[in-house]
Amino acid sequence: MKQKRYILPESEIPTQWYNIQADMVNKPQPMIHPGTKQPIKAEDLYPLFAEECARQEVNQTDRWIDIPEDVREKYAYYRCTPLVRAYGLEEALGTPAHIYFKNESVNPLGSHKLNSAIPQAYYCKQQGVTNVTTETGAGQWGAALSYAAKLYGLDCAVYQVKISYEQKPYRRSIMNVFDALVTPSPSMSTRAGKDILTADPNHQGSLGTAISEAVELAMTTPNCKYLLGSVLSHVCLHQTVIGLEAEKQMAMAGEYPDIVIGCFGGGSNFSGISFPFLRHNLLDGKKTRFIAAEPASCPKLTKGEFKYDFGDETGLTPLIPMFSLGHDFRPANIHAGGLRYHGAGAIVSQLLKDGLIEATDIRQLDSFAAGVLFARAEGIIPAPESCHAIAAAVNEANKCKESGEQKVILFNLSGHGLVDMSAYDQYISGTLANTGD
Amino acid sequence: MKQKRYILPESEIPTQWYNIQADMVNKPQPMIHPGTKQPIKAEDLYPLFAEECARQEVNQTDRWIDIPEDVREKYAYYRCTPLVRAYGLEEALGTPAHIYFKNESVNPLGSHKLNSAIPQAYYCKQQGVTNVTTETGAGQWGAALSYAAKLYGLDCAVYQVKISYEQKPYRRSIMNVFDALVTPSPSMSTRAGKDILTADPNHQGSLGTAISEAVELAMTTPNCKYLLGSVLSHVCLHQTVIGLEAEKQMAMAGEYPDIVIGCFGGGSNFSGISFPFLRHNLLDGKKTRFIAAEPASCPKLTKGEFKYDFGDETGLTPLIPMFSLGHDFRPANIHAGGLRYHGAGAIVSQLLKDGLIEATDIRQLDSFAAGVLFARAEGIIPAPESCHAIAAAVNEANKCKESGEQKVILFNLSGHGLVDMSAYDQYISGTLANTGD
Secondary structure, three states: OOOOEEOOOHHHOOOEEEOHHHHOOOOOOOOEOOOOOOEOOHHHHOOOOOHHHHHHHHOOOOOEEEOOHHHHHHHOOOOOOOEEEOHHHHHHHOOOOEEEEEEHHHOOOOEOOHHHHHHHHHHHHHOOOOEEEEEEOOOHHHHHHHHHHHHOOOEEEEEEEHHHHHHOHHHHHHHHHOOOEEEEEOOOOOHHHHHHHHHOOOOOOOHHHHHHHHHHHHHHOOOEEEOOOOOOHHHHHHHHHHHHHHHHHHHHOOOOOOEEEEEOOOOHHHHHHHHHHHHHHHHHOOOOEEEEEEEOOOOHHHHOEEEEEEOOOOOOOOEEEEEEOOOOOOOOOOOOHHHOOOEOOHHHHHHHHOOOOEEEEEOHHHHHHHHHHHHHHHOOOEOHHHHHHHHHHHHHHHHHHHHOOOOEEEEEEOEEOOOOHHHHHHHHHOOOOOOOO | OOOOEEOOOHHHOOOEEEOHHHHOOOOOOOOEOOOOOOEOOHHHHOOOOOHHHHHHHHOOOOOEEEOOHHHHHHHOOOOOOOEEEOHHHHHHHOOOOEEEEEEHHHOOOOEOOHHHHHHHHHHHHHOOOOEEEEEEOOOHHHHHHHHHHHHOOOEEEEEEEHHHHHHOHHHHHHHHHOOOEEEEEOOOOOHHHHHHHHHOOOOOOOHHHHHHHHHHHHHHOOOEEEOOOOOOHHHHHHHHHHHHHHHHHHHHOOOOOOEEEEEOOOOHHHHHHHHHHHHHHHHHOOOOEEEEEEEOOOOHHHHOEEEEEEOOOOOOOOEEEEEEOOOOOOOOOOOOHHHOOOEOOHHHHHHHHOOOOEEEEEOHHHHHHHHHHHHHHHOOOEOHHHHHHHHHHHHHHHHHHHHOOOOEEEEEEOEEOOOOHHHHHHHHHOOOOOOOO
């Protein structure tokens, strides 16, 4: 019987996260304080983030950072996740390529986001924080944090991008099961939200807007921290458990990826799957290609500008050195809510600037075409975000079909789409817009 | 680190299903042809079912039945499933009991139903069948069969119980992704449906009604077979992969269950988790208790009568020897659509009659209370059906708390509830009825 899934026991859950900054020749430039124009130090971030997360954020020297044992115990609720050989997809495409995917969708919260929600909630609890707040787009991060907060006995408030709140009501329901307070953003509950709604009462929301609201809540609530699900370097760090496991699992399969692909919103799952393999490009002369698949309607990597920009819409965050479409960019209402963000994290931006990774943009209809093809071949309905990675993998596999090359393609299946079925309904009925053309 | 999940490699996917009928002293009585009153032979079922399924249905002698290699390959898409120690739930309850669950919810279609959908579709394909049809309640079986049919290139038509079709629209969407034709039942597309709707235009549907429609479609369509997701002995047979894996995994944990629990609609997941352990009661003197957890609003095991009855509402099926509430029983509109069935399979019915298993009934609000408790402790939102098993496990764990006994409790988490969030919304907002009081 052909081996389909490569499974690691709990004992193989990584004991350390991989900090790629230590191995980068050109380090990411520091974040800048918008008032003082000085580089941000860890202490500057303490009011906003858990202190350990703030220290991880600016750590450019330690290659390996220990994962607390309690976090590993919580990871064991769903990790290690399987690496899967996509025989069904290969057959459907008729490609000589070997396609693998890391299946983060088996996580009971539905995506990779829990990999960072657990340690962030853990570090908050450790320093006596009682309340946490965040933004969420499609709701994957909000759902993950709601659960992580419940695990550690923290009160959790989530600002969900309004268009996603309406498109994906079940995600709000999931957060409610975990006792989180969910508010559609922009809302009248913050100064930032009020300003935005006053200027545009029909504003559909964006991650940038929701971040503004969550940051404001954290800054005006005692003993409350703000937690972010992507973009920041410590979030990408936590996500490296994905690639570290995949590295071992690819070895079990006796292969090494020629191409590694992740969908791209702010960078968390792309970084997670890529960085551990990228270190072998940086250190061991490997020549793997790394492709970030972003939506054509929000093309910060392929059409954005590298500059210092705010992480949120109203300018409450530090300035981040990143590829950006501008912090006031208003993305189209695509269903991949987790990819509707104007900028890219500092590490990924530097890597792209230095030509160490690539980016590609995917149109909405192409993403769903790939997603349905994948579902029928592999039995898993992918998240609209993940459909972008699948579409990029399909493109590369089709190139192999033309050239006859038997390349090894690995992509990250960041989440399942079972709570996004209205998007599939629209796609199948032919009413979905190809936003981004 | 305490071990949380017990994982088996693909090579440990069972090679044979366990046929408990071979080990029963009192065999289930045969099904009876309603016209001739003669016992049903395999050949009598050929018009309706795949021939191999018909043979398995009446096989009371072979203890082990080989799983085709192609079916094992498809099982490898999601099996072996994890056995999980519910430390979080134990802590939340403060019980000395050790609670384990077999996690069938990691299946990408969301439930254990694929375990039988794959072999049934395989056997149809093998004998040249081109079309399959079935009924579905909550949609777990319909979703599983839609995918299995797609895997084997079969056209699939599903009659979904109308109340579930409306309560759980995402399940229909999932079936549509796999190209199935989904019709709410009762419908005007069959004689049976027309008769029911003529008598009661507001009929909300039931599994019995939907079975009538699917059976009629199979009998009136060339080269079309009817496939059933529960009740029948060959379905229970296929589901024994659950318990066979769990047996090995409990041994990995160094424990053996004192109590095994499954929720109960027609018997498929309960049989799957129970029969492999029950064989050690039958053959090796073990004293494990087996508890079928049914909804209080559809209490065929606790309040039904053991008799020959039809499997469907209008009387198209053979007569089955079973505990039944009457084939025209109209269950309340509880959210656990998969449990809204009037009868129990012949094997389970005989086992209950002989005192080899037990049954308990759970009210809807108690089931959701247990489900939310479990979700917050373990991070998995369970299907409304599975909530009944959890509630029964919680009851047993609470008894251990009172008595101080450290019993080992194993239940089957038959599926996740991510497509059933409207039910959780109602529960959390306090508007859910305690139907069945």
